[in-house]
Amino acid sequence: MSNLIAPESGLLAVTLMGVIVANQNYTSVKHIVEFKENLRVVLVSILFIILAARIDLSVLWDFAPRSAIFVAILVIVVRPVAVFVSTTGTGLSRKDKIFVSWMAPRGIVAAAVTAVFSLGLVTSGYSEAEDLVPIMFSVIVGTVVVYGLTSGLVARKLGLALHRHEGIVLVGAHSWARSIAKAISESGFRVVLIDTDHASVLSARELDFEAHYASAVSDSVLDEIDLQGVGRLLALTSNVEMNSLACLHFTEAFGRNEVYQLPATESNDATDHAPVNELRGRLLFDRKFSFESLRDHFAAGAQVVVTEFSSTFTYREFQERYTGSATPLFMIRGGEELEVFTVNRFYEPATGDKMVWMYRRSQPEPEPTDPAKPLTAIADDTATA
Numbered sequence: 001m002s003n004l005i006a007p008e009s010g011l012l013a014v015t016l017m018g019v020i021v022a023n024q025n026y027t028s029v030k031h032i033v034e035f036k037e038n039l040r041v042v043l044v045s046i047l048f049i050i051l052a053a054r055i056d057l058s059v060l061w062d063f064a065p066r067s068a069i070f071v072a073i074l075v076i077v078v079r080p081v082a083v084f085v086s087t088t089g090t091g092l093s094r095k096d097k098i099f100v101s102w103m104a105p106r107g108i109v110a111a112a113v114t115a116v117f118s119l120g121l122v123t124s125g126y127s128e129a130e131d132l133v134p135i136m137f138s139v140i141v142g143t144v145v146v147y148g149l150t151s152g153l154v155a156r157k158l159g160l161a162l163h164r165h166e167g168i169v170l171v172g173a174h175s176w177a178r179s180i181a182k183a184i185s186e187s188g189f190r191v192v193l194i195d196t197d198h199a200s201v202l203s204a205r206e207l208d209f210e211a212h213y214a215s216a217v218s219d220s221v222l223d224e225i226d227l228q229g230v231g232r233l234l235a236l237t238s239n240v241e242m243n244s245l246a247c248l249h250f251t252e253a254f255g256r257n258e259v260y261q262l263p264a265t266e267s268n269d270a271t272d273h274a275p276v277n278e279l280r281g282r283l284l285f286d287r288k289f290s291f292e293s294l295r296d297h298f299a300a301g302a303q304v305v306v307t308e309f310s311s312t313f314t315y316r317e318f319q320e321r322y323t324g325s326a327t328p329l330f331m332i333r334g335g336e337e338l339e340v341f342t343v344n345r346f347y348e349p350a351t352g353d354k355m356v357w358m359y360r361r362s363q364p365e366p367e368p369t370d371p372a373k374p375l376t377a378i379a380d381d382t383a384t385a
Contacts, residue, residue: 001013008116008120011109011112011113028219044108047108047111047112048108048111051111051112051115051133051137052137054115054133055133055134055137056134059131059134060134060137060138063131063134063135063138064138067134067135067138067139067142068138068142070135070138070139071138071139071142071143071146074104074139074143075102075104075142075143075146075147079101079102079104080098080101083097083100083101084097084101087100095158095159095160096160098154098158099154099155099158099160102147102150102151102154103147103151104143104147105140105143105144105147105148106136106139106140106143106144107140107144110136110139110140111136111137111140114132114133114136115133117129117132118130118132118133165229165230165231166189166190166229166231166336166337166338167189167190167191167192167229167230167231167232168184168189168190168191168192168230168231168232168233168234168338169192169193169194169216169225169227169230169232169233169234169250170191170192170193170194170233170234170236171194171195171216171233171234171235171236171237171242171243171246172193172194172195172200172235172236172237173193173194173195173197173200173201173203173204173209173211174195174197174200174236175203175298176294176295176298176302176304177193177236178193178203178204178207178209179298179303179304180236180304180329180356181193181204181209182207182209182304183304183305183306183329183330183356184330184338184356185209186306187306187332187338187354187356189338190210190229190230191209191210192210192211192212192225192227192230193209193210193211193212194211194212194214194215194216194221194225195211195212195213195214196213196214196215198213201213212224212225216233216235216242216245216246216249216250217242217245217246217249221249222249222250222252222253227253231254231258232254232258232259232260232340233246233247233250233254233258233259233260233281234260234261234284234340235247235259235260235261235262235281236261236262236284236291237262237291238291238292238295240261240262240264243261243262243280243281244261244280244281246259246261246281247259247260247261247280247281248280257282259281259282260281260282260283260284260340260342261280261281261282261283261284262283262284262285262289262290262291262294263283263284263286263287263288263289263290263343264290265290265292265293282340282342282344282345283342283343283344284340284341284342284343285327285328285329285341285342285343286327286343287343289327294358297358297360300360302358302359302360303358303359304329304356304357304358304359305356305357305358305359306332306354306355306356307354307355307357308352308353308354309349309350309351309352309353309354309355310351310352311351314351315348315349318349318355322359325359325360326357326358326359326360327357327358327360328341328346328347328355328356328357329341329355329356329357329358330355330356331347331349331353331354331355331356332353332354332355332356333350333353334352334353
C-alpha cells in the first residue's frame with residue numbers, strides 16, 4: 001500500500017512498523033518474531049539467489065580492482081568518519097568508537113535497494129546503471145570478509161572482548177542466596193541478583209551486590225539487565241514453577257545447558273506435579289536439597305566455604321574430614337573457569353582447584369576448627385595437622 005502511494009517507500013514503511021510493533025506493550029509479539037526469523041531465512045536465500053543470477057561473472061571480475069579500492073575507502077575512511085561525527089557528545093570512549101567504526105558489513109538491504117534502483121535507472125535511460133549491482137555485490141563480499149575475519153581480533157586488541165562468560169544470574173536475593181553470591185563474587189566472577197522482593201533486593205544492594213528488582217520471566221528483563229560476562233542462570237526461589245519458567249526464559253540467552261534450578265521437594269518430585277525435564281533447567285547440587293531443605297540448613301548455621309586444594313591437602317583428605325557435612329556447589333578451575341555441580345554432574349577437584357561448598361551438620365559433632373577462625377582456614381589447619 002505504501003508503494004502505491006509513493007514508489008519505493010515500502011522499505012521505510014516496513015522499518016517503521018517494526019519499530020512500533022517491537023516497542024508496543026499491548027500484546028505479545030514473540031510468536032511473530034519466531035515466524036519472522038524462519039521466514040527471513042527463506043526469503044533472504046531466495047532474494048540473494050535471484051539477484052546473484054543477474055550478475056555476469058566476467059563483469060564482476062572486470063570491476064574487481066576498482067571495487068577493491070572502493071571497499072577500502074568505505075572501510076578505512078567513510079565508516080570511521082561517519083561514526084566519529086555521529087557519536088560526538090555521546091560519551092562513548094575512543095576504543096568504543098574505533099570498534100563501532102570497524103563494524104559495518106553490508107547485506108541484503110543494500111543488495112535489494114541497489115537492484116531496485118538499478119532497474120529504475122536503466123528503465124529511465126541510464127544504461128550504465130547496470131554496473132551498480134556488480135559493484136554492490138563486491139562491496140557485500142568485501143565488507144563481510146573484512147569485518148567477519150577481523151572483528152574478534154580488533155575487539156581483543158582494544159581490550160573490549162570477553163574471553164569467557166563465567167558470571168551468574170541468581171534468581172532470588174534471599175539471605176542464603178546472598179551467601180552463595182558472596183562466595184562467587186569474591187572468587188572473581190560477576191554475580192547479578194534478581195528478585196521481586198524489595199527487602200531482599202535492598203539487603204543485597206547494601207552488601208554492594210548488583211541486584212535488580214524485576215521478574216525473571218518479564219519480557220523486558222533480558223533487555224534491561226546488562227548480561228556482559230554472564231553465561232548462566234541459577235533459579236533459587238521457593239516456587240518450582242517460577243524456577244522452571246525462569247530457566248525457559250533465559251534459555252534463549254544462555255542455552256539449555258546453562259540454566260539451573262533447585263530440585264522440588266521429594267514428595268512433589270515423585271508426583272505428576274513436577275515439571276517434565278524439557279520444561280525445566282538442570283537440577284542443582286543434590287536432589288535432596290530443595291529450597292526448603294537449604295533454607296533449614298542455613299537457618300541452622302550452614303555456611304558457604306571456599307577451599308583450595310593442594311599437594312598438602314587433597315580432595316581425599318577433604319572427604320575423610322567432612323564426610324556427611326559438605327555439599328559441593330561450584331568448582332573453580334585455574335581461577336578462570338566456573339563449573340556448577342548438578343545432581344548428574346560431579347567434578348573431581350585437582351591440585352590448584354577451588355571448591356565452593358556448603359558446610360552443614362548432619363548430626364552433632366565437634367567444631368571442625370577453632371570457632372574464632374573463619375571456615376576458609378579449614379584447609380590450612382588440616383594441612384598443618
